[in-house]
Amino acid sequence: MKKILSVTMAVCVFAVVIAVSTRAQEPGASVRAQVPFDFIVRGKTLPAGTYEIRRITDEPIGLIITNVNHRRDEAIFRTDPVYTRNEPNHSLIVFHRYGDTYFLSEIVTAGEQTARELTPSHAEKLMQREMQMASNKTEPETVALATY
Numbered sequence: 001m002k003k004i005l006s007v008t009m010a011v012c013v014f015a016v017v018i019a020v021s022t023r024a025q026e027p028g029a030s031v032r033a034q035v036p037f038d039f040i041v042r043g044k045t046l047p048a049g050t051y052e053i054r055r056i057t058d059e060p061i062g063l064i065i066t067n068v069n070h071r072r073d074e075a076i077f078r079t080d081p082v083y084t085r086n087e088p089n090h091s092l093i094v095f096h097r098y099g100d101t102y103f104l105s106e107i108v109t110a111g112e113q114t115a116r117e118l119t120p121s122h123a124e125k126l127m128q129r130e131m132q133m134a135s136n137k138t139e140p141e142t143v144a145l146a147t148y
Contacts, residue, residue, distance in 0.1 A: 029054070031054075031148070032050060032148050035049060036048050039103065040102065040124075042077050043123060047070075050067065051067055052068055053065045053066075061078055061079060061080075062078055064076045077118055082106065082114070086113075087111055088112075090110050090146055090147075091108060092147060093107055093145050094106035094108065094144045095144075095145070096124065098127040098128075098140050101127060103120070103127075105142070106118065
């Protein structure tokens with residue numbers, strides 16, 4: 001009886017270890033980045049700080065970005081897949097910059113050929129139009145930050 005209990009406990013512990021390690025390796029696991037500027041996500045301005053981005057569900061469509069130090073500074077957003085030519089070696093978060101205004105644009109995860117892209121908001125589209133009218137430059141500046 002004692003031997004059966006020991007074997008059962010060992011199997012349970014082994015199953016938990018396998019489940020935890022598999023979950024940690026799941027694509028799209030949370031990433032953190034130090035963002036040195038205020039930025040906009042879905043119409044909400046978030047202050048500079050350390051942010052964590054993670055999935056809301058098992059699907060990579062819905063993500064949440066949260067300020068690590070001020071949990072009230074967060075935004076939930078929807079993404080669409082965008083395919084990259086090469087699998088990136090480093091995870092990045094990408095912003096579009098218009099003057100002093102930054103919009104979260106894309107989440108790139110190391111080792112995946114599919115990045116996650118945010119659809120430009122109404123405010124970003126207005127800035128794009130203003131930029132096109134003001135000069136010949138039609139593309140925003142892209143700013144990429146490494147994650148950890």
